[in-house]
Amino acid sequence: MISELRRKKDEDRKNQTRMALLDAAREIFIAKGYHQSNISDIVARAKVGQGTFYRNFKDKREIFETLVEMFVFDLVDKFTEMKIKQPTNTREYREASITALSQLARHIEENRDMTRLFMRETKAVDRNFEETIKKMCSRFAEIARYHLDNAIKAGFARPCRSDIVAESLVGIGWRMIDEWVNDSLPQTGIDELIREISDFAFMGFGIVKAREIIEKQ
Amino acid sequence: MISELRRKKDEDRKNQTRMALLDAAREIFIAKGYHQSNISDIVARAKVGQGTFYRNFKDKREIFETLVEMFVFDLVDKFTEMKIKQPTNTREYREASITALSQLARHIEENRDMTRLFMRETKAVDRNFEETIKKMCSRFAEIARYHLDNAIKAGFARPCRSDIVAESLVGIGWRMIDEWVNDSLPQTGIDELIREISDFAFMGFGIVKAREIIEKQ
Amino acid sequence: MISELRRKKDEDRKNQTRMALLDAAREIFIAKGYHQSNISDIVARAKVGQGTFYRNFKDKREIFETLVEMFVFDLVDKFTEMKIKQPTNTREYREASITALSQLARHIEENRDMTRLFMRETKAVDRNFEETIKKMCSRFAEIARYHLDNAIKAGFARPCRSDIVAESLVGIGWRMIDEWVNDSLPQTGIDELIREISDFAFMGFGIVKAREIIEKQ
Amino acid sequence: MISELRRKKDEDRKNQTRMALLDAAREIFIAKGYHQSNISDIVARAKVGQGTFYRNFKDKREIFETLVEMFVFDLVDKFTEMKIKQPTNTREYREASITALSQLARHIEENRDMTRLFMRETKAVDRNFEETIKKMCSRFAEIARYHLDNAIKAGFARPCRSDIVAESLVGIGWRMIDEWVNDSLPQTGIDELIREISDFAFMGFGIVKAREIIEKQ
DNA sequence: AATGAATGAGGCTTCATTCAT
């Protein structure tokens, strides 16, 4: 009984320490960047001893990986949870997209600094992180492609290389987020921004009768 | 004069050394990444002494900066030199875009590894590099926007927030290049790829009579 | 509390290490001189790792400074602690001076090598050390002047520029110590030496009826 | 004939270069101190190549040694050239001393910075320089002692350990110069200063009838 | 489990010195 209780307490304490380290690490990484940060910064901010760090994480890379994984998990989670009920026409498709993007935007806004850190540095840390990001992007691209394929099949999207278009959409999203978290986006409300890129994605910038062009090909 | 001749020869020798260091550094950075590379790797590959490095560059950052500046300069150069003669209709606009992108693609293909390195690590090195990349992207966006604005004025592009659309185009470009140099692009010839994203840019993926939609708004 | 005990032990250990480093540094500096000594000599002699040095001192300068400060503190301490009870005539003044000098001499004898190092190199290390020595000498000069002024007031010392005479006394002292610790002093017992320079200080080398001279002035 | 002329010119040029290096070195040493100065500073200021330095001097130590030797030579020269014609009484002795010191003072004033450098750093450079200074001081002490012994023999100086007193005089001199070149001397005209320390040297600070004391001993 | 003192490998950088021209 007692030992059970004791074990519980120990575990709680350990988890608290771990959390303190993760929080401290996030702040330090955000403030100084991954490569400029070092373990002693982190333990100092977390107010634990050097050794304690190594009881919880193998090295700097591992704690960073944990942070990245938490971040990516949340992000993908937010994106996949929005069950778009199969749209049946352009208008529904467009509205669903806008809703999804708005939710994503909210999440990013709430994690602005971490997002910035993530986009700036993760890829550069090592091959495995490159892979992590690649996978995450693929995940987004797949989702986009899935819906696009459905729309094509249902006849309200233009037949196209949905794989390429999906990647393009990811590119647009990535760029917008990058600009946004770096405050270098054209001064625009987020809603207008989303509307504008939705228009672009649905219509492009050209004035064309799409069907005609397609038929001509 | 003898001293004149001497000065010339010395300068040549110095430049050769500098070039050898730059080449070596590029190879090392490509092979190991910026942070994993160190000066002694570079001088070993360049077959010069440690001290020689410091005669030519202040530190690792500076030689990397030089490489990045050379790369960016070439890239922007390639992109701005393609004088698109003002297109007067959609077809011309589209063809001009395709030509421009093809040229850019060729350049990137020729500098595949450096491009990869550049896209993966530059931003992460420090704030100044972040700034460099930001400026380069702005440059590309400006060019895209300039042409888009012209097309809108001339009536063969849809009135839109050309700033946002231009940024989107940069995002698409960046993503495609990223995928391409990492060999993770859908297996497609480069020409088809360019055509496909041009279609996407001009028409979007929706089936819409753009003019109607605009009129409705 | 355990942590309290632990803290105490850690501190003790740290202090021991610090002392070991200080002792080692003193020996190395004495043996090789400040500029010829390097950190790795010191840590080797102290039998600690390189990093340990930097946990305790910022650099070579700082450990030297600590040694110098300890030395100067002791020296000034020794000199100021000898409460010369206000002498009321020449004989008492002379005896008090001799006592003070003898004590100082003993201290220097006990720290012969450190004194040598100190006199030879400290000033040359940097401006701040120059300042340190200047202050120390001023301190000695002030004390000498204070007693001299008292003697003048009390009528058993010749009215004179006590500031200049005090500095002269410091000069004599410094030179004697310098010669002594370098074994280049005329072979003489320390007591005779002190008596001789006291005679010189009180009477000069001339044969004069001081009072007459003063009256003539 | 011609080759003779040629050789002459070469030698002149070499000497000019050598002088340029010595001047540059003096300035650099004065500005930065011996240990902070380096060869490239010196050649840069002398406007010659790195290699040229090594054609003229073995290393930094040697050029410093040359400067020190020039300085010491001049100093000793100035001091020994003043042929004090044998004084026959206190007054003459005193006046001769004052004349000698005044000349010395003028020389030092003219080489203030070099004197400062010399007094601060020379001893610390290495054992040989310590020796050089020791010899120079002995030289001064000998001269002082020689005159003092004469005065004692002639009966107008107090019988004393002339070796110790001579060293004391050197100590006084050294200290005064040190204070002077560091601008920390009591605000006093140089002439008054010399008079004051002469008074001190001849009479001490005590009020005593020297002859009586001596007789009592 | 937590601590933080100790470690030492490894990279950076300087600068006296050489040497080809």
Next chain:
DNA sequence: GATGAATGAAGCCTCATTCAT
């Protein structure tokens, strides 16, 4: 003889990691 580019040994210092308490 003069030059200055090249050299590399030598020392500095950081920091991830270990380990005794």
